[in-house]
Amino acid sequence: MKKLLLLLTLCSFSSHANEQEAIKVIKSLGQNLKKELKAAIKISPAHAVEVCNTKAMKITKDAELKGITVGRVSLKNRNPDNYPKDWMKAFIDKYHQKKVKKPYVVLDIGKNKKGILMPIKTGGLCLKCHGSHVDPKTSSKISELYPKDKALGYKAGQIRGFFWAEYSK
Numbered sequence: 001m002k003k004l005l006l007l008l009t010l011c012s013f014s015s016h017a018n019e020q021e022a023i024k025v026i027k028s029l030g031q032n033l034k035k036e037l038k039a040a041i042k043i044s045p046a047h048a049v050e051v052c053n054t055k056a057m058k059i060t061k062d063a064e065l066k067g068i069t070v071g072r073v074s075l076k077n078r079n080p081d082n083y084p085k086d087w088m089k090a091f092i093d094k095y096h097q098k099k100v101k102k103p104y105v106v107l108d109i110g111k112n113k114k115g116i117l118m119p120i121k122t123g124g125l126c127l128k129c130h131g132s133h134v135d136p137k138t139s140s141k142i143s144e145l146y147p148k149d150k151a152l153g154y155k156a157g158q159i160r161g162f163f164w165a166e167y168s169k
């Protein structure tokens, strides 16, 4: 019995540890992306669009740790690869209907897998490339690189998308 209890404690501890690790990866991804964006936008928003285009996915891969994959998704995605996977969609709907108040959710997404979704709010800076009045140079760069872009027309405070993570239990 004691052994079983110890095992159960260890298991719940380790899954919590993985959750914390995944959250750390998400946070450092957010920081790395913002750092790159802020440096690039000093030159111009159009230049920063190019930098996002060439570097966002690499920065995302670089943030990953062994056994933890991360990324960003949106129902109104700019990059075609950032459309939500099936396990994400139901929860994304709930977030948009304001039925989830927590800062992030942890979901069972397979036999030994968990998934995290954390909403990303649109801030003032984001409007330069995701707002309703994007300057012509920036907007033509966006449509050149992302002909199927859906990520315009946002207002400050709206949920732009979600960070996600997948990891083993």
Ligand code: HEC
Binding pocket: 037, 041, 045, 046, 048, 049, 050, 052, 053, 054, 056, 057, 072, 073, 074, 076, 077, 078, 079, 080, 082, 120, 121, 122, 123, 125, 126, 127, 128, 129, 130, 151, 160, 161, 162
């Ligand atoms: C300089 C223009 C620019 C600014 C400013 C900007 N973004 Fe983006 N955003 C992009 C581009 C370009 C992509 C596509 C990146 C890629 O190819 O992976 C993107 C993608 C995203 C995605 C991934 C989902 C998707 O639509 O592909 C999210 C989420 C996102 N941006 C949120 C934000 C937030 C939040 C801010 C403000 C902190 C912001 N962005 C500011 C240009 C910008």
